[in-house]
Amino acid sequence: MKYDIIVVGGGHAGIEASHIAAFKGHKTLLITMNKKNIGDMPCNPSIGGTAKGIIVREIDALGGIMGRIADISHFQIKMLNNSKGPAVRSLRAQADKTTYPQNMQIELENTSNLTILEGTVEDLLIEQNKVKGVVLQDGQKILAEAVILTTGTYLKANVLIGSENTPSGPHGEKRSNYLSDNLKKYGFTIQRLKTGTPQRIKASSIDFSKMQPEYGDNTYWTFSFDNQASYKINEQQKCYLIYTNENTHKIILENLDKSAMYGGYVTGIGPRYCPSIEDKLVRFKDKERHQLFLEPESLYYDEWYLQGFSTSMPRDIQEKMVHSLSGLENAVISKYAYAIEYDAIDPLQIYPSLETKVIENLYTAGQINGTSGYEEAAGQGLMAGINASLKLEGKEPLILKRNDAYIGVLIDDLVTKGTQEPYRMLTSRAEFRLILRHDNADLRLREYAHNVGSITEKQYQNYQERQQKLQLGEKYLQETKLKITPEIKEIFLTNQKEVPTITESLYNLLKRPEITMDFLEKILSIPIDDQTKEELEIQIKYEGYIKKTYKEVEKMKKLEEKMIPKDINYQKIKNLASEARQKLEKIRPISVGQAARISGVNPSDIAILSVYLKKEYNKNE
Amino acid sequence: MNTTIAAISTNNIGLGAINIIRISGPEAIEIVSKIFSNKKFSQAPSHTIHYGYIKREDEVLDEVLVMLMRAPKTYTKEDVVEINCHGGSVTANKILELLYEKGAVPAEPGEFTKRAFLNGRINLLEAESIEDLLEAKSENARKMAINGVSGKTTKLIQELREKMVGLLANIEVNIDYPEYIDELQITKENITPVLTEIKNELEKIIEESENGQFIKNGITIAIIGRPNVGKSSLLNALLEEDKAIVTDISGTTRDIVEGELLYKGINLKFIDTAGIRETNDLVEKIGVEKSLAIKQKADITILVLNNNEPLTKEEQELLDSIENQKAIIFINKIDLETKLEKVTTSKKIIKGSTRTKKGLEELKQEIINIFSLEDMSYKDLTYLSNTRQISLAKMSLQTIENVIEANEENVPVDMLAIDIRESWENLGQIIGESYEDELVDNIFKRFCLGK
Structure with missing residues (x-):
């Protein structure tokens, strides 16, 4: 049996890699330990978030499926950072942990050229430093032109709860015992990383009346540029905000030596941005309380995720900790928090195309490269899939630059600086974030996607139509002048806006800090759709800042060239x-x-x- | 950098008792061995001094001391030899020619420092400061240059950047972790005081730096006035020598005459200009045009008036023209009968006489006062000491001012962050720091977040 491309691992990176390779017409095999776990969300029940939401839109613009599936699998969605400015707005959806993987599995099953196989890969077939296929646990060999490793946290994974150390993948899944040793043998530097996940709580045991609810937005949103929203605003679920207290802190500090981290049972390096609760207490002694969030995992089972409370304490201490929280006095813990250690490679050993420097035609994506997060993994998986395909097609790889996409920033950071902890995307890592917005991901990337053949003709058309709408919209704003009649003057005055002294175009009016599209709509109806309006308003209002960013981009490009x-x-x-x-x-x-x-x-x-x-x-x- | 370079390293050839010729590069020791009488020299240990003669064939050019410094612990991190020869330009130049004959190449201006920089011996700021040190014109300037090298400037800028990065990290945390409402939320109101503080400190650094420029480069003073009011006499009196040609025929000074003096550690450079009047004399006309140009370029202007004559229309025009610049009015010839009516001006008037030397000390003191330099020469000189640094600081200030204005106009915080970051990066360039992860590290150092 011979394939063009084999993808090892059915997580968020593996899904995008195998889907895009098959979409581009390559005979693709996805090998996973458990078909039912394809698209599983082993940690937080959300897709998107600051910076990450923008990555999801970039994935969509480039032909990936994460955004599309999230759009039909969530029960709450909101736009973060609305008040902090257009450059940092980002969508976050509370995805249903039951329907998201299901919808993913259906999507992959319906992808032609793609075969899914259950199995554990423990070795690679290599000839003259070029990968030729994989070897399964049972010794079966499968040949391929290119292999993409998206092994997540499964390489020699150990789950830690207190002093207990169990060789296991997340949620008691099997782990891969030998693949990382074999990679080491081939010349990869292996590093040990750590991450963790908090407790799951039975909903029926939670007293929600003591907690502060958090709602979804009253506006319809989709990640995908090609879809209409399919949910109902008023059917969105609530999340809740709670706080740790003095008692919680006392319990944790008194039992610090029992935690896997502080008891010295962990060797992996954990992420700074995702510390365990004991880490937070030790590092920030002066803080009187820490925020926690309770988020429903699914509409189809009775478990809530306690965000912010990740810990490696033993079970009895976890019981005490959880019960110290207001509203969780009688909580039943359905899954205890745990830390997980796993092997990853040094990302300095991969090219910006995500092909490894050590073995030709071997690509890596996701947690094996030292990142953290579903979205970061999916973005890399997509690029690895595209680039492995391009390589087989004899074409140059698609390398997104730091001014093209967050995905470009992510990969450039990884392969240039390496990482000592699981890498999470932050808006502050993107120096050109003003031009890497959620609203223009399609404008930035669909041309590239079209060139490498990773989107459908329909998707390309959608983009072209949107560009046309933008041009027409801009023309409209430039040509429409606002004459200041006494009635209009009155509207300006009642809204406490400075009254223009001359007849101005809407375009020029929008340049004024205090004039928004919303305000102009009080005066006249603007025949432009909402999405285009948002885009135009940003482009016009922040033209100066945008130009400045492009100037910086030019500076960088000179060195880049x-x-x-x-x-x-x-x-x-x-x-x-x-x-x-x-x-x-x-x-x-x-x-x-x-x-x-x-x-x-x-x-x-x-x-x-x-x-x-x-x-x-x-x-x- | 495979070549071996040589140059006379001491300034003002011919003035000092000795000259130093510096040679740097892979063949420095070999080349010097060819012309140096001391046969043990080429095998000698590093950082030692050797006595002997420089010879061309059998002809002795000079009796010298030669310093041997082997790489890498040298100024350029290359092999360096320094020949201390006798003063006067003739000997030094002969030795230099000889070195060139034996394989050294002439060093371009600043090339030793450039090599030190390229070889990783010094950073950019230090490179600039050393240039300043080499060109220092007075003790104060020297102090300033040394401070640059020792990193005092760096510390000042670092403190300011620290403030900026604190603000930035807070903004970034609000953006990247919007649901963490327990952290300080940056708002239009609470951002203003921090920005204003940064702005004030930057302004102070720039102002002191600009005044510091006067310490380093000296102050250029244009002496202007109608013909024959005593401009050249004033220059001579100040310099106590007959540098300008003084006659009582109007229009004698047809070109520009200059003179420098060191006053309280500051280099004062006076430029005597041709008298300013309408004229048909071609030579004089060029002189007048030149003097008007000098007046524009000078740091300060002294307008000389004659106590013995009434104010002319031209003089009134000159008075008006200096209203918006740094200027002092010197009323000369007060030992003669007063025919000059009361002068209306906002500038300081000093009365005196070049003949009796009255008012001259007061005049020099006033120049120093106007630049508030006297205090400074006693202070630690910690400001930026070259134009590149000052212009970067100014860019940084301009950006911060933009941020303050934009904040007033309710521009969202992500836009403000762009400018604050730019300002912070400009300051980083001054001190050659550009650690990209500094910001991200700061976020995690300062804030407690995550699942």
Whole structure:
């Protein structure tokens, strides 16, 4: 049996990788340990969030399916950061942990060219540093031109609760025992990472009357650019906000040595942004309380997720901790919180295309690359799928730049800086975030997607139509002038806005800080759809800031365009600082721009490198 | 950097008792060995001094001390040799020529420092400060240059950046963790005081730095006035030498005459200009145009009036023209009969006489006062000391001012963050710090978040 592409792992990265490879016409095999776990959400019951919601839209723009499936599988959705400005708005949906995986499985089953197989991959077939297939636990060999590893937290995973240490994947699933050892044998650097998940609580045992409810938005939203919303606003579920208290803190601090983390039972490095509750108490001693959220996991079973309370304490202490919380005095814990340790590779060993430097035609995506989060995994899976396909097609890889997408920032950070903890996307990691907005993901990426053949003609048309709407809308705003009649003057005055002294176009009026599209609509009805209106308002109102960002992009591009030849010998460049030489040797950046972002490579090293490149490679200029 | 460079490193060739010729590069020791009489030199240990003669064939050019410094503990991190020869430009230049004959190449201006930078010996800020040190014109300027090297400027800027990153980290946390309402929420109101504080501190640094520029480069003072009011006499009296040609024929100074003096540690550079009047004399006309240009370029203007003559229309025009710039009015010839009526001006008037030397000390003191430099020369000189640094600081300030204005106009916080970040990065460039993860690290250091 021979496939074009084999994807190992049916999590969020594996789904996107296998789907897009099959969509692009390659005979694809997805190998998973358990078919029923495809699309499983082992941790928080939400898709999206700050920065992550933008990634979901980028995935959609590039032909991925996460957004589309989330749109039909959630029971609450809201736009975060509405008040903080357009650059950082982001969607978050409370996805149903029952229907989301189900809908994913249906989607994959209906994808042509895609076969799904249950099995555990424990080794790779390699010839002359090129991957040729995989070896299953039972010794069966399956051949393929390219392999994408999306193994999540399953490599040599250990689950930790207090001093208990069980070799197991999440929720008692099987783990892969030998694959990471074999990868090490082939030359990969293996690092041990840690993450954790909080308790699940029986809904019937929760006293919600003591908690502060949190609602979904009153506006319809979809992640996908191609779908209409299919939910009902008033049928959205509530989440709840609660706080830790003095008693909770006392219980935790008194039992600190019993936790896996502080008792010294964990060797993996946990993420700073996702600390256990005991970490939070130790690191922020002065805080009197910590916020926690209760979120329903599914409409089809009776469990709530206690966000913010992740811990590696033993079960008896967890009982006490949970019962100390207001409204959870009589709570029944259906699943205890645990920490999980797993093997990952050093992402400095992969190219921006996500192909590994160690073995040709082998790609990696998701937690194996040291990231955290469903969305980060899916984004990488999609790119690995696209690039493995392009490689088989004999084409150049699609490498998104830092000014193209959050996915570009994510991958560039990983392959340039590596990571010592599970990497989570944050808006603050994206220096050009003003142009990487949720509303323009399709405008940024659909052209690329069309070029590499990862979207349908219909999806491309949707994008073209939207561009047309934007052009027409802008023309309308420029050509429509507002004459200040006494009635209109009155509207300005009652809304406490400065009255324009001359007849102005709507376009110019929108440039004023205090004039919004909403306000203009009080005066005249604007024949533009809501999505286009939002886009135009941002573009017009923040034109100055947007231009500034593009100027910065240009600066970066200049360095980005200075390519470093693949065969460069860093030993031959005199005067490089030895740390810089080592790092450059290891990471082998593709451009001077990427080199400049490596920590430990200083401006003087970049100057020396540039001079060398000019001297050695542009002699005839 | 495979070449070996050589240059005379001491300034003002011919003035000092000795000259130092510096040679740096892979062949520095070999080249010097070829012309140095001391045969043990090439094998000698690093950082030692050797006595001997510099010879061209058999001809002795000079009796010298030669310093040997092997890489990497040298200024450029390369092999460095320094020849201390006798003063006067002739000998030094002969030795230099000889070095070039033996394989060294002339160093471009600043090339030693450039190599030090490229070899990772010093960072950009230090490179700039060393340039300043080499060009220092007075003790105060020297102090300022040294402070740059020792990182005092760096500390000042770091503190300011620390404030900015604190604010940024807070904004970012609000953005990335919107549901964590327990953390301080940055609002239009609570952001203003922080920004204002940053703005004030930046302004202070810039103002002191600009005044610091005067310490480093000296103050250029244009002496202007109608012909024959005593401009050249004033210059001579100030310099106590007959540098300008002084006659009582109007229009004698047809070109520009300059003179420098060191007053309280500050280099004062006076420029005597041709008298300003309508003229048909071609040579004089060029002189007048030149003096008007000088007046524009000078840091401060002294307008000289004659106590012995009534104010002319031209003089009234000059008085008006200096109203909006730094200027002092010197009324000369008060030892003669007063024919000058009361002068209306906002500028300080000093009365005196170039003949009796009255008022001259007061005039010099007033120049220093106007730039508030006297206090400064006793203070720790910690400001930015070159134009690149100052202009980066100014850009940084401009951006912060934009943020304050935008905040007043209710521009959302994510836009403000763009400018605060830019400002913070500009300051980072001054001190050569550009650690990208600084911000993310700060977020996690300062705030407690997560599932």
